Amino acid sequence: MKPSIPKGTRDFSPEEVNKRNFIFDTIREVFVRYGYQPIETPAMEALATLTGKYGEEGDKLLFKILSNGDFLADANKEALAAMDSPKVAASISKRGLRYDLTVPFARYVVMHQNELAFPFKRYQIQPVWRADRPQKGRYQEFFQCDADVVGSGSLMYEAELARIYDEVFAKLGVRVTIKINNRKILAGIAEAAGVADRFMDMTIAIDKLDKIGIEGVRRELESRSMASEAIAAIETMLQTQSLEKLRTLFAGSPTGIAGIEEIETVFSYLGADSLSNEIAFDPTLARGLSYYTGCIFEVKAKDAQMGSIGGGGRYDNLTGNFGLPNVSGVGISFGAERIFDAMEELNLFPEKVLGGIQVLFIAFDAPCHRYAFECVTRLRAAGVACDLYPEPAKIKKQMDYANKRGVPFVVLIGESEMSSGKLTLKNMQSGEQEQLDIQEIVEKF
RNA sequence: GUGGGUGUAGCUCAGCUGGUUAGAGCGCCGGAUUGUGGUUCCGGAGGUCGCCGGUUCAAACCCGGUCAUUCACCCCA
Numbered sequence: 001m002k003p004s005i006p007k008g009t010r011d012f013s014p015e016e017v018n019k020r021n022f023i024f025d026t027i028r029e030v031f032v033r034y035g036y037q038p039i040e041t042p043a044m045e046a047l048a049t050l051t052g053k054y055g056e057e058g059d060k061l062l063f064k065i066l067s068n069g070d071f072l073a074d075a076n077k078e079a080l081a082a083m084d085s086p087k088v089a090a091s092i093s094k095r096g097l098r099y100d101l102t103v104p105f106a107r108y109v110v111m112h113q114n115e116l117a118f119p120f121k122r123y124q125i126q127p128v129w130r131a132d133r134p135q136k137g138r139y140q141e142f143f144q145c146d147a148d149v150v151g152s153g154s155l156m157y158e159a160e161l162a163r164i165y166d167e168v169f170a171k172l173g174v175r176v177t178i179k180i181n182n183r184k185i186l187a188g189i190a191e192a193a194g195v196a197d198r199f200m201d202m203t204i205a206i207d208k209l210d211k212i213g214i215e216g217v218r219r220e221l222e223s224r225s226m227a228s229e230a231i232a233a234i235e236t237m238l239q240t241q242s243l244e245k246l247r248t249l250f251a252g253s254p255t256g257i258a259g260i261e262e263i264e265t266v267f268s269y270l271g272a273d274s275l276s277n278e279i280a281f282d283p284t285l286a287r288g289l290s291y292y293t294g295c296i297f298e299v300k301a302k303d304a305q306m307g308s309i310g311g312g313g314r315y316d317n318l319t320g321n322f323g324l325p326n327v328s329g330v331g332i333s334f335g336a337e338r339i340f341d342a343m344e345e346l347n348l349f350p351e352k353v354l355g356g357i358q359v360l361f362i363a364f365d366a367p368c369h370r371y372a373f374e375c376v377t378r379l380r381a382a383g384v385a386c387d388l389y390p391e392p393a394k395i396k397k398q399m400d401y402a403n404k405r406g407v408p409f410v411v412l413i414g415e416s417e418m419s420s421g422k423l424t425l426k427n428m429q430s431g432e433q434e435q436l437d438i439q440e441i442v443e444k445f
Numbered sequence: 446g447u448g449g450g451u452g453u454a455g456c457u458c459a460g461c462u463g464g465u466u467a468g469a470g471c472g473c474c475g476g477a478u479u480g481u482g483g484u485u486c487c488g489g490a491g492g493u494c495g496c497c498g499g500u501u502c503a504a505a506c507c508c509g510g511u512c513a514u515u516c517a518c519c520c521c522a
Contacts, residue, residue: 308522396478
């Protein structure tokens with residue numbers, strides 16, 4: 001058979017793994033410094049944990065795991081006869097692959113509530129799976145890097161998480177815009193426009209704004225048969241960048257006012273000018289996931305044409321689904337794959353992430369090869385990553401191999417080196433050579 | 446789930462309106478070079494033209510199907 005991997009999945013070469021680890025390590029370091037602790041959850045969850053949390057669309061994108069054993073014995077016979085795939089699936093699958101890290105985290109918090117100190121701050125860097133049709137920047141298996149805090153409603157955390165975004169992207173060298181809005185402001189817009197009952201319709205339309213423009217949003221709202229004066233009112237408010245002006249428009253909406261005050265509080269925590277990236281209030285930011293209730297974030301790369309590379313927000317009742325009501329949480333997520341793609345596109349990876357060995361030993365004949373093996377052992381013991389070509393082959397062949405591996409230095413060992421103990425260390429880039437003993441070589445690295 | 450593009454050597458692609466043994470560049474292997482690579486030169490290996498069927502005297506090329514892949518929409522990281 002022809003080897004292949006499932007669609008939407010990828011193999012990673014050593015170089016790619018090194019680059020990805022550079023991203024993960026950068027994010028992890030910042031998370032840890034901000035007081036977040038790591039947890040991990042299983043790749044698969046009980047299907048009941050996952051279904052209904054991501055909306056109708058999300059449910060369709062859940063990977064379901066076929067039950068083991070005689071699953072047909074437990075299958076829903078009527079559904080089978082009626083060719084009702086979703087119902088049949090529910091009867092032959094009890095588990096699914098995690099779709100994001102937030103819902104498993106909520107489940108974790110509820111299950112371990114008596115062991116945790118609240119507010120509980122955790123980070124999690126693990127793959128998630130979605131049965132989406134793959135396309136640019138979209139895969140069926142991808143890593144998310146999440147930081148969330150549960151058990152506090154303090155807006156300090158919104159500011160803290162915004163700072164984390166700012167710091168991580170500054171370290172990675174990716175210029176971004178961090179957009180912030182508040183679901184309560186969106187609710188205020190709906191209220192002030194007199195369409196509070198159509199909040200979700202409105203939000204979905206607004207979410208598309210940067211793709212289809214204000215005209216497109218108008219058409220979208222019209223097609224959802226919204227009154228034209230309401231649409232006009234929504235448009236006016238969406239184009240209001242000033243919190244003060246919005247406040248006057250929200251005169252009759254306490255929710256909207258509350259949203260504005262929350263944003264103002266977050267900005268006051270952030271202070272004026274100590275951020276590396278722009279953080280901007282954007283009333284048109286909506287975000288699809290419905291569990292957000294307060295501030296919402298989205299991060300876009302400034303120099304790459306790409307969907308958002310991070311997002312998050314506050315959710316007042318996420319653990320309510322699992323029987324623990326009134327616990328407020330707020331979190332952010334980094335889309336590692338898209339950050340990778342953006343950094344690759346913009347050539348932002350530093351040379352040093354390439355990893356690999358520092359030195360390759362090259363021996364001229366069999367006795368030298370034995371001697372070289374001892375040298376390699378000593379260098380390794382001293383903490384230097386190195387390797388020895390497996391046999392005393394032609395020098396050209398060994399040098400070619402060194403080039404192919406991108407090794408910065410080689411050590412050449414022949415009779416004279418062996419007898420003098422002074423090895424020839426060659427810089428593969430400059431071609432310079434010097435005679436050094438083992439100890440001197442160790443000191444060079 | 447909906448709509449479009451593309452499948453020819455390991456990679457990137459040529460291959461005219463169907464017409465003999467399907468090409469290039471790069472890469473790979475060997476040699477020129479008995480202790481020094483990246484340059485150059487010489488030689489070599491490697492392809493059921495994604496798969497199945499149809500049209501035709503004749504198909505890499507036209508038609509249908511199928512699979513894969515990619516882009517966009519929906520949705521999203």
